[in-house]
Amino acid sequence: MTPAARISAAIDVLDQILLGQSAEFVLTNWGRANRFAGSGDRASIRDLVYDALRCRASFAAYGGGLTGRGLALGGLRALGGDIDALFTGEGHAPAKVMAQDEGQVPSGFDALDCPPWLGPKLQASLGAEFEPILQALQHRAPVFLRVNLARITREDSRIVLAEDAIETQPVSWVHTGLEVTENARKIQSSKAYQTGLVELQDASSQAVVASLYLTPNMKVLDYCAGGGGKALALAARGAKVWAHDAFAARMADLPTRAARAGQRILITAQPAETKPYDIVLTDVPCSGSGSWRRDPVGKWALTPARLAELCALQAQILDMAAPLVRHGGTLAYVTCSLLTEENEARVAAFLAQHTGWLGKTQKRFSPIEGGDGFFLATLTRV
Numbered sequence: 001m002t003p004a005a006r007i008s009a010a011i012d013v014l015d016q017i018l019l020g021q022s023a024e025f026v027l028t029n030w031g032r033a034n035r036f037a038g039s040g041d042r043a044s045i046r047d048l049v050y051d052a053l054r055c056r057a058s059f060a061a062y063g064g065g066l067t068g069r070g071l072a073l074g075g076l077r078a079l080g081g082d083i084d085a086l087f088t089g090e091g092h093a094p095a096k097v098m099a100q101d102e103g104q105v106p107s108g109f110d111a112l113d114c115p116p117w118l119g120p121k122l123q124a125s126l127g128a129e130f131e132p133i134l135q136a137l138q139h140r141a142p143v144f145l146r147v148n149l150a151r152i153t154r155e156d157s158r159i160v161l162a163e164d165a166i167e168t169q170p171v172s173w174v175h176t177g178l179e180v181t182e183n184a185r186k187i188q189s190s191k192a193y194q195t196g197l198v199e200l201q202d203a204s205s206q207a208v209v210a211s212l213y214l215t216p217n218m219k220v221l222d223y224c225a226g227g228g229g230k231a232l233a234l235a236a237r238g239a240k241v242w243a244h245d246a247f248a249a250r251m252a253d254l255p256t257r258a259a260r261a262g263q264r265i266l267i268t269a270q271p272a273e274t275k276p277y278d279i280v281l282t283d284v285p286c287s288g289s290g291s292w293r294r295d296p297v298g299k300w301a302l303t304p305a306r307l308a309e310l311c312a313l314q315a316q317i318l319d320m321a322a323p324l325v326r327h328g329g330t331l332a333y334v335t336c337s338l339l340t341e342e343n344e345a346r347v348a349a350f351l352a353q354h355t356g357w358l359g360k361t362q363k364r365f366s367p368i369e370g371g372d373g374f375f376l377a378t379l380t381r382v
Helices: 003-018 023-033 039-054 056-063 068-079 119-136 154-162 184-189 203-210 229-236 254-261 296-301 304-324 344-353
Strands: 143-147 167-170 177-182 198-200 219-222 240-243 265-267 277-283 325-335 357-365 374-381
Touching: 003 023, 003 039, 003 068, 023 039, 039 056, 039 068, 039 296, 056 068, 143 154, 143 184, 143 203, 143 229, 154 167, 154 177, 177 184, 177 203, 184 198, 198 229, 203 229, 203 357, 203 374, 219 229, 229 240, 229 254, 229 265, 229 277, 254 265, 277 304, 304 325, 304 344, 325 344, 344 357, 344 374
Parallel strands: 219 240, 219 277, 240 265, 277 325
Antiparallel strands: 143 177, 143 198, 167 177, 325 374, 357 374
């Protein structure tokens, strides 16, 4: 496919997403319906689509409207692309640019691709880092790997990855982390991945687990396990790990991943039956504002009502998880949110409503460092 034809395809996909369809669903269906497109074409179209979704407000301003065409035009204008060479109307190229396609330079929250209703909340939460963090979230997220240190050293894993032409560099602020600098799309077919030497995991997510005080054979519950990335990281540190999720289907791949990594994780639907635990990790559902680079659709779909529902759910999960912790043990509260009301305020509310608990540590991990935005608070049951 020509570059112009890829843009046309991206425009069609974006129009369907803007009507409310799932980005992954539309991209998958497009690939199945256009089997002439090679893997490089599909990857390029995906990149165009996700770049546009990350920068939906600013690209729409530059491109003259919130349509697939407007986003594609806006992206080219924002990046200084040659619009006349690509929007020719010839062959599979998009139609020529007309007067109605004229845009303007975005301003205010639109320039940062921040939903206007969330802007004041994020400003209050982030202070002087508001603009730098929002700017970081406008760009594609780096690809990170967690090295399974129970099986291999970080330096040796780099050598094994290089055998499959995957180049990496160590992440300075988390000892298990590697950032992929070349051939990220080869990871899942690589020897290092297939044999459980490395796992795909955001660097901040790794840092959350690395920040927990943990000794071998500690009894740990990952209460909101999801796909199990943190459970695997905990097991790699020598913990005895139980995994639970309210939606068990989310953990469907966890046994396979654990076997590949040479680890044992016990999946439980009734975590109270094996309490108490030394650590209960609650990586709660949240706005996802710290990971908008990976889920840009979620940024624009979030509403005040949904945020209120999430805050209520977070409080409920803390209430359910707290009794599972042994006296002297740790309740770890984690979000991938940048918002104070989901982070510090949620912890403060829990401590105000529950006796017998002490706040121990609180830490934010910033997208400016390279990973996603995360929050970790540890509470001790006394």
